[in-house]
Amino acid sequence: xxxxxxxxxxxxxxxxxxxxxxxxxxxxxxxxxxxxxxxxxxxxxxxxxxxxxxxxxxxxxxxxxxxxxxxxxxxxxxxxxxxxxxxxxxxxxxxxxxxxxxxxxxxxxxxxxxxxxxxxxxxxxxxxxxxxxxxxxxxxxxxxxxxxxxxxxxxxxxxxxxxxxxxxxxxxxxxxxxxxxxxxxxxxxxxxxxxxxxxxxxxxxxxxxxxxxxxxxxxxxxxxxxxxxxxxxxxxxxxxxxxxxxxxxxxxxxxxxxxxxxxxxxxxxxxxxxxxxxxxxxxxxxxxxxxxxxxxxxxxxxxxxxxxxxxxxxxxxxxxxxxxxxxxxxxxxxxxxxxxxxxxxxxxxxxxxxxxxxxxxxxxxxxxxxxxxxxxxxxxxxxxxxxxxxxxxxxxxxxxxxxxxxxxxxxxxxxxxxxxxxxxxxxxxxxxxxxxxxxxxxxxxxxxxxxxxxxxxxxxxxxxxxxxxxxxxxxxxxxxxxxxxxxxxxxxxxxxxxxxxxxxxxxxxxxxxxxxxxxxxxxxxxxxxxxxxxxxxxxxxxxxxxxxxxxxxxxxxxxxxxxxxxxxxxxxxxxxxxxxxxxxxxxxxxxxxxxxxxxxxxxxxxxxxxxxxxxxxxxxxxxxxxxxxxxxxxxxxxxxxxxxxxxxxxxxxxxxxxxxxxxxxxxxxxxxxxxxxxxxxxxxxxxxxxxxxxxxxxxxxxxxxxxxxxxxxxxxxxxxxxxxxxxxxxxxxxxxxxxxxxxxxxxxxxxxxxxxxxxxxxxxxxxxxxxxxxxxxxxxxxxxxxxxxxxxxxxxxxxxxxxxxxxxxxxxxxxxxxxxxxxxxxxxxxxxxxxxxxxxxxxxxxxxxxxx
Numbered sequence: 001x002x003x004x005x006x007x008x009x010x011x012x013x014x015x016x017x018x019x020x021x022x023x024x025x026x027x028x029x030x031x032x033x034x035x036x037x038x039x040x041x042x043x044x045x046x047x048x049x050x051x052x053x054x055x056x057x058x059x060x061x062x063x064x065x066x067x068x069x070x071x072x073x074x075x076x077x078x079x080x081x082x083x084x085x086x087x088x089x090x091x092x093x094x095x096x097x098x099x100x101x102x103x104x105x106x107x108x109x110x111x112x113x114x115x116x117x118x119x120x121x122x123x124x125x126x127x128x129x130x131x132x133x134x135x136x137x138x139x140x141x142x143x144x145x146x147x148x149x150x151x152x153x154x155x156x157x158x159x160x161x162x163x164x165x166x167x168x169x170x171x172x173x174x175x176x177x178x179x180x181x182x183x184x185x186x187x188x189x190x191x192x193x194x195x196x197x198x199x200x201x202x203x204x205x206x207x208x209x210x211x212x213x214x215x216x217x218x219x220x221x222x223x224x225x226x227x228x229x230x231x232x233x234x235x236x237x238x239x240x241x242x243x244x245x246x247x248x249x250x251x252x253x254x255x256x257x258x259x260x261x262x263x264x265x266x267x268x269x270x271x272x273x274x275x276x277x278x279x280x281x282x283x284x285x286x287x288x289x290x291x292x293x294x295x296x297x298x299x300x301x302x303x304x305x306x307x308x309x310x311x312x313x314x315x316x317x318x319x320x321x322x323x324x325x326x327x328x329x330x331x332x333x334x335x336x337x338x339x340x341x342x343x344x345x346x347x348x349x350x351x352x353x354x355x356x357x358x359x360x361x362x363x364x365x366x367x368x369x370x371x372x373x374x375x376x377x378x379x380x381x382x383x384x385x386x387x388x389x390x391x392x393x394x395x396x397x398x399x400x401x402x403x404x405x406x407x408x409x410x411x412x413x414x415x416x417x418x419x420x421x422x423x424x425x426x427x428x429x430x431x432x433x434x435x436x437x438x439x440x441x442x443x444x445x446x447x448x449x450x451x452x453x454x455x456x457x458x459x460x461x462x463x464x465x466x467x468x469x470x471x472x473x474x475x476x477x478x479x480x481x482x483x484x485x486x487x488x489x490x491x492x493x494x495x496x497x498x499x500x501x502x503x504x505x506x507x508x509x510x511x512x513x514x515x516x517x518x519x520x521x522x523x524x525x526x527x528x529x530x531x532x533x534x535x536x537x538x539x540x541x542x543x544x545x546x547x548x549x550x551x552x553x554x555x556x557x558x559x560x561x562x563x564x565x566x567x568x569x570x571x572x573x574x575x576x577x578x579x580x581x582x583x584x585x586x587x588x589x590x591x592x593x594x595x596x597x598x599x600x601x602x603x604x605x606x607x608x609x610x611x612x613x614x615x616x617x618x619x620x621x622x623x624x625x626x627x628x629x630x631x632x633x634x635x636x637x638x639x640x641x642x643x644x645x646x647x648x649x650x651x652x653x654x655x656x657x658x659x660x661x662x663x664x665x666x667x668x669x670x671x672x673x674x675x676x677x678x679x680x681x682x683x684x685x686x687x688x689x690x691x692x693x694x695x696x697x698x699x700x701x702x703x704x705x706x707x708x709x710x711x712x713x714x715x716x717x718x719x720x721x722x723x724x725x726x727x728x729x730x731x732x733x734x735x736x737x738x739x740x741x742x743x744x745x746x747x748x749x750x751x752x753x754x755x756x757x758x759x760x761x762x763x764x765x766x767x768x769x770x771x772x773x774x775x776x777x778x779x780x781x782x783x784x785x786x787x788x789x790x791x792x793x794x795x796x797x798x799x800x801x802x803x804x805x806x807x808x809x810x811x812x813x814x815x816x817x818x819x820x821x822x823x824x825x826x827x828x829x830x831x832x833x834x835x836x837x838x839x840x841x842x843x844x845x846x847x848x849x850x851x852x
Contacts, residue, residue, distance in 0.1 A: 008118050012125060013046035015116035017756065024752070025745045026111050031058055032737040038748045040809075041756040049113040055127040057736065058112050064449045065265045069105040070114060070124060072259040074132035075144050075248060079121035082106075089265075091258035101265035134248070136216070136239070142259045143213020144252070145245045148183045151237040163234040167195065182234055186249035193253075195233070202226035207235065207246065211254045212261050215246040267446045270425050271439035276483050278431040285487035286551035289376045289479025290572070294590075295328060296342050296379065297368070300360045301582070302327050303348065306722045307358040310350050315407020316358070329590075333393070336405040337474060340390040343406055345382035346729030351722070358406065361727045368575065372552050373545040380478055380493055381541045384419055387411040387732040391470040413735035418467040420494070420531050421447070423475065426486035427496040434484030437472060444468050479548075489551075492544040495532050533741075559596070561620060563629040569594040577623055583609055584616065598632055603639040604704055613640035642704040653694040655685040655705070662703075671701050754828055758798070758810040775800025775808055776843035786844045787823050790815045796828065800842035812847070 009015040016024070028035045033054050039045040048054060059067065072088040073080060085106075090098040106122075109115035117123040124132075134140035145151070152160055157175040164178045165171055167185060172178045185191055196204060203226040210217055219227055219242060230236040236244040252259070308320035316324075316339065325335035342348045347364045350356050367375055389412040396402060397409045425440055448464060461469075475481045480490035491497075532540055555574040559567040559581065567585060570593050572578075584606040585596035606616060616636050620628045657663050660682040666672050667679065675697050676688040687694045691707060698705045740748065776798060778786070790797045796814045803809075813825035816833070823841070827834045 008121055009116060011046065012050065012113060012116045013043045016042045016046055016049075016113065017760075021749050021753075023111070024749050027113055028745055028748060029739060030061075030112050032739050033057060035740055035744070035748050036737045038751055039755075040752075041759045042752060043756070043759070045752060046113070050125050050127050052127050052131075055114070055125065055131065058114060059128065059131065061448065062108070063267070064446045065101055065263070066105040066108050067449060068260055068263060069102065070109060070128060071132050071140065071142050073109075073115065073122060073124040074129050075134065075140060075142055075259055076122075078129065079117055079123045082119040082122060085122060087257050088252075088259040089263055091263075092256040095263065095265070097265045098263055105265075134215075139214055143211075143215065143261070144248045144259065145213075145215030146239075146248060148186060148234065148237070148247045148249055149179050151239065151245055151247055152179055152182075152234075155237075163232065166232040167234060183249060186234075186247065186253060189253065192250075199229065199235075200226050203229050203235075206230060207250065207254060210246040211251050215248075215251060217244050217246075218242055219244050264446060268439065268442045270429060270443055271436045272429065272433045273436040273484065274434045275430070276432045276434070276485060278488065281432050281482040281485045282487050282489070282547075282551055283482070285479040285482030285489065286548060287479070288477060288482065289489075289548060290372070290552055292379060292478050293372055293375055294572075295330075295338050296347070299324065299328060299338055299342060300348060300364055303359055304722065305359075306351075307348070310356040310358060311404065311407070313401075313404075313407065315404030317404070318402075321405050333390070334477070336393045337390040337477065339405050340386075340388055340393075340410070341379060341383055341478075344386040344388055344729060345379050346727060349724045349727040351724040359722045359724050361724045363727070365723075371545070371549065372555075372572075373548040376479065376548060377493070377541040377545040380480055380490075380544065381537060382729065383474065383478060384423075384493065385416050385537070385732055386730075387413050387415050387735075388730065389415050389467065389470070390474075391466060411733040412463060412467065413733050414464060415467055416732060417531070417735060418444070418464055419471045419475075422468050422471040423480065423486060423490065423494055424496070426481065427491055427494055429486070431488075432485050434481075437469065440472070441465055441468055489544040489548040492547050493540055495536060495540040558623050558625045561624040561626050561629055561632060563631060565598045565629075565632055565635065567596040567598070567624070569596065580606075580619060581623075584611075584619075598635060600635065600639050600704075601699075603636055604643060604699075607640060607643045608706070613637055616640075639704060643706060653687040653689055653691040654680070655687065655694065655698070656683055658683055666698070666701070666703070669701055672697070751830075754812075754830060755810075757828055758812045775802075775810060776845045778843035778845075780838070783841050783844045784818070784838060786846065787815050787838075787841075788818050790846075791818055796847055798845045798847055799836075800844075801836060802840050802842060804840075808842070 009018060016027075019027075027049075031049070031054065034045060034048050039048060059070065062070065069085070069089065072085055076084055076088055086094075086099065086102055089095075089102060106115065109124075114125055114128050115122055116125070131138075132140065134142070134144050134146060152175075155175075157178075160175045160178045160182075161171055164182055167182060169181050169185060172181060185195070196207075202224075206217070206227065207230070216239070217236070219231075219236075221242075223231065227236070231238070231244065234247070235250055237247055239245045255261075302324070308316055308324070311317055321332055321335060321339075324339065325332045328335055328338065330338075339348075345367075347361060347367055348358055349361050351359050367378065370378075388410045390405070390410070392410060392412065393403050393405050403409055421444060422440060425443060426435060429435060444464060472481075472484075475490070476484065479487070480493065481487060553571050556569065556571045557574050557577060559569050559573070559577075561567050566588065567581065569578075569581075573581065573594075581596055583602075585598045585602050588595045588597040603616070607613075611619075613636055617628065617633065620632070655663065655666070655677070663679065663683065663685050666685065667677055675694055677685045680686050689697075695705055695707055777800070786797060794814070796812055799811050799813055801809055801811055811830075812828040813823075813834075813836075814828070815823050815825040817824040818838075821838050822835050823838055824833065824835045826832075
């Protein structure tokens with residue numbers, strides 16, 4: 001809408017009132033805090049859009065050039081013309097890239113209600129100007145200082161006249177016109193150039209040291225001649241004893257009119273570090289995905305019968321994290337990542353018992369039964385949306401306490417947005433292309449240059465930069481990327497289409513590759529995916545799982561038994577085989593093939609789980625592609641023969657054995673001293689310790705006892721014995737109010753416009769007019785007569801209404817029927833037919849004649 005067709009708005013509220021519904025929806029979508037709760041009218045919406053918290057939040061989400069545009073408006077005259085703003089950003093040289101990018105940046109600021117007014121009267125909202133304008137306490141990012149008028153505000157009129165005279169200007173009758181004359185001189189390029197030509201080189205050097213900021217400097221009580229020359233002509237102005245400032249107009253002249261040293265209208269390109277064939281990337285990522293599944297399974301298998309204890313303050317102890325890292329054969333930060341990932345996916349939690357420990361959840365058993373690709377998709381989706389950030393583990397919180405794995409204070413609300421944005425940048429590259437880390441970080445820093453309030457205490461990098469680094473590393477570990485490039489399943493997880501451009505030749509990381517520029521604001525090379533809603537994400541995850549399925553190795557139903565008491569699994573094993581073999585043997589090494597070793601302890605473990613010797617022989621014969629070696633058969637039979645020869649029960653604990661010589665051997669062994677055994681009968685020993693300790697102690701002495709029940713039966717110990725109660729995965733901590741959906745936006749806009757109509761519709765004057773903003777007041781008889789007349793004429797009226805909760809509101813209604821003490825009317829405010837008790841209507845007034 002042009003300024004010639006419509007009068008210029010006098011306030012932000014008027015500017016919002018001139019917007020259509022699509023424009024209001026864009027505002028509420030970009031600044032969702034404005035809709036919580038829904039404003040009653042456009043005036044309240046404008047007021048809320050100008051609050052400090054909301055403006056700060058909006059500024060933090062601007063890209064670098066849009067923020068530079070707002071910063072330039074903050075140092076421009078208020079209001080500013082479009083050409084003045086362009087000159088501040090493009091400079092005297094009129095950078096064509098700035099000329100092309102400025103309309104978009106200004107459009108973003110208008111859309112987010114940070115700027116309003118026509119092109120000849122651009123206004124930055126007052127709160128944003130206060131935040132971005134230069135001040136001694138809060139220097140401007142532009143490096144500019146105050147204007148001449150601001151710097152001379154406390155100066156005596158006589159001193160101002162002295163400066164005007166020294167600058168070669170005609171004296172005036174008042175300080176205001178003198179300041180205006182001096183300002184005109186400093187903004188006139190020709191006259192200003194002539195003035196500086198008369199300055200000494202030392203004077204010019206002083207100005208050039210201050211020109212890009214900070215604009216403040218120190219002087220002595222008796223300044224040198226070259227400084228005195230500047231002070232006499234107002235090129236430096238005093239702000240406090242011993243402190244001078246370079247006026248904004250002088251700095252802009254020296255800067256050739258530019259508000260910023262470097263204006264960045266275009267985002268930096270994401271540079272390619274290496275390119276690979278897409279099939280190579282997908283296969284590498286699939287291998288990482290398989291390793292991720294195996295690692296999570298191994299972690300939870302290790303915690304199956306009750307994992308580490310929960311610290312009093314919550315989380316894992318450093319010792320338990322180290323033990324977990326050793327068990328997984330990874331570093332402690334990597335172990336923390338897998339622990340947090342399993343927690344985010346809802347696969348582990350604390351059991352909530354008095355002696356609280358971590359353990360697998362019932363959801364873990366359901367997860368194990370799903371296909372491998374589906375299990376991976378659940379992990380990847382949980383990682384993509386989680387706000388818990390493993391990378392901060394080991395750091396310090398605001399109270400200088402160490403942040404522990406699974407503990408509190410690990411949520412970083414920016415994490416999901418950064419993860420999605422990093423992967424989106426990878427999705428915009430040609431398939432198979434891995435970016436350089438620094439170019440990704442540079443692009444992210446351009447998109448969000450302002451650091452938010454949530455900072456990390458560790459390191460020099462801001463949190464978003466660290467989140468981006470962690471994202472690249474974690475995505476590789478999960479198999480979302482392969483060799484640094486986004487895989488097909490990773491692309492599907494984002495809901496991104498396949499990239500149409502592919503690298504011509506695979507290259508190594510040392511080869512030079514072209515730089516790819518993708519400006520998603522102007523001309524995106526590939527569609528950049530937006531974050532998905534939960535239903536959309538579920539569909540995308542299913543698609544990713546479907547793409548991953550053919551890339552994962554098929555589980556095997558056999559192993560290769562060897563004579564050295566080992567078994568080699570040449571690939572992943574089917575679940576029943578893997579579970580039984582994991583009990584019967586110990587994992588000795590992993591890799592492309594897993595090596596299991598049979599030991600007396602592992603065989604005894606299988607017997608404790610209820611397997612007999614014949615069961616074990618049959619199992620190995622059925623699942624081995626090689627004959628069962630004789631040493632392995634002998635090992636099983638020997639352990640089985642001795643298994644259960646001793647029986648342990650509760651006395652505190654006892655040992656019984658039909659062979660009293662065995663009991664005598666135990667009593668004679670010095671290693672049994674700590675068990676405090678004594679003979680009760682030739683075949684029974686009593687112990688002053690619990691059965692579990694007695695069982696472990698005798699096994700440590702080389703015996704093979706079996707636990708028995710109170711009835712004398714052998715107790716069978718099975719794995720997977722401990723599970724937490726049903727637990728839900730931790731909810732992400734939102735980064736502010738959620739983005740409203742289309743239904744909410746439509747309802748909110750309808751309510752705001754209806755409320756605005758009720759508050760701004762002209763009314764006919766009455767004998768007892770309502771004060772501005774108050775409800776109309778009429779007697780019950782007048783109210784009834786006016787409403788009945790409106791029913792007959794079909795006209796709308798303005799009413800004040802108080803509901804049952806005592807909340808008062810103004811409404812514009814078109815009465816349809818009046819009976820039984822109620823009025824039925826079409827409510828323009830609610831956009832529906834409603835019934836109102838007459839006794840709750842405070843008053844009624846007719847609308848002005850020119851209103852429909």
